[in-house]
Amino acid sequence: MRASRGWIGRQAVVPHIDGVAESGPKPRSKHRGETTMDHYAGIDVSLECSSVCVVDANGKIVREAKVASEAEALIGWFRSLGFELARIGLEAGPLSQWLYAAMKKAGLAVELLKTRHASDAFKAMPVKSDRNDARNIAQLIRLGWFRPVHCKSMSAQETRAMLTARKLIQAKLQDFENSLRGILRGFGLKVGKTTKRSFAARIGELVAGHPALETIAAATLAIHAVLLREFNGFEKRVRAMSLLDAKARLLMSMPAVGPIISLTYASAIDDPARFTSSKRAGPLFGLTPKKYQSGETDYSGRISKNGDASVREALYEAAHIILTKPIKGCAQLKSWAMRIAKRAGMSKAKVALARKLAVIMLRMLKDNVPFKATAMAA
Incomplete structure (x- = not known):
């Protein structure tokens, strides 16, 4: 069988374990005194079968396989390799969080990759396939060109x-x-x-x-x-x-924040301690403007709309209530947003207020203190 580009050694597809079709050179036996080389793996998760690629520290493909998209099958395949993996990467997705939690519990060094970053890296590839995606993920993991994503509890x-x-x-x-x-x-x-x-x-x-x-x-x-x-x-x-929910009760001390908004925000943040600054809440939920600068050109565009759309919608709803209804305890927030509305319009004022609410609510969760209107001076 003729080897495809980028592979090393003689390639063959052989049965390995149940639910696995494997390809790649057979692993060499390790001699005494031989130094081990770090290996990295990428998983492209699909509903039925996932494509897996293992590369060494030089980026050469060591092993490839199609493995059933079940936690037990993937864990068993990685343990059957005969060597430790420095890191395993998979894109964040519907099945990824479940697989991540199971592999993490099994002691594997696994990372969730931000989908937007991974897809941007894949755009340069002329051929889109599950196998190529797994290869690309493995290379991103090897080079460290990825941003890990928090796996929710x-x-x-x-x-x-x-x-x-x-x-x-x-x-x-x-x-x-x-x-x-x-x-x-x-x-x-x-x-x-x-x-x-x-x-x-x-x-x-x-x-x-x-x-x-x-x-x-x-x-x-x-x-x-x-x-x-x-x-x-x-x-x-x-x-x-x-x-x-203690976090939801805490958030409901803020005006215009009810059960739905508080639970939506609290479940999205999950662990407030993972944020070094409460100002990270704005970019996290896509409420900050895009920035483009090249040479003499420098301008800010519309908000990025990255992250969780349901949280962005909930924050915008809370901002709309504050600006359009007589709500007690938020006079300073309302006056701050109305000053923006006079110069930029009501829509932008609502977005700005939604961003400010996101920052305040994260600070409330980090400090574990209820909302204080007197501390909200613009």
Whole structure:
């Protein structure tokens, strides 16, 4: 079999362990007095199988394989290599946090890579494949050209899962209401303003005497009732979670921050001690402007929108409430944002206030102190 470019030695694909197809030169037996060389591995995680590449300190490929995307399979494959790995890297993703936690627990030196940085490094490659991605990750790990990502704790992941499920049901509930409104509008029937509880009764009034519309409304409202019941259940669970979570309770001492916003922010931060400065909260959630400077050109663009969009949305919502509603305890924050609104507009003022809230809330978590309006002078 002809060796492909970048490989060393004679290549062969051989069965190794269950769920693994392996390629690469057979490992040499180590002689007495021989110095060991550091090895680095990159994993491109897919749903069923992950591509794995191992390189030595010089960047030469030592081993490649397709391994089942299961923690036990990956751990078993790495332990079967016959040598220690200095570092293992994988991109942050849906399966990555679970695999990372399991491999870390097994004693492997594993790192989560920031997806944006890894994808930027891959753009120079003319051929996009899982094998090439694994090779690139291995080289990034070897050279140290990566930014590690924090792997959230299990409690933070559970909180995010609960908030995601709540948001999904809320979106589907709104979709059903909007779709039914659109159907009736085609027949000249206007639903008008309703609440979640009065929506079904209003639809029943409008479709009375229209057999076809009654059939449509009956089926749609039956699903609407189930979604509404489950959404109300999620609301109760989320509120109970916010009262039991010490960090969420602390954040709710700030005006305009309720259970949803506090849990969203607290679960995203997870461990406040990992931040050396509270000012890192702005760039973390993409609330700082992009910067471009080259020669005589120097300008700042729109916000980067990096990081967690749900946190950015929650902070913007809190800023909107502070600026548009009479909220006690935030007069200094509001006056600071209104000065920005006069010269740059209300939209930019809300973004600036959202960024300031992110910094303040992180400082509250780091110092473990509630919000103090007197300490918020601009």
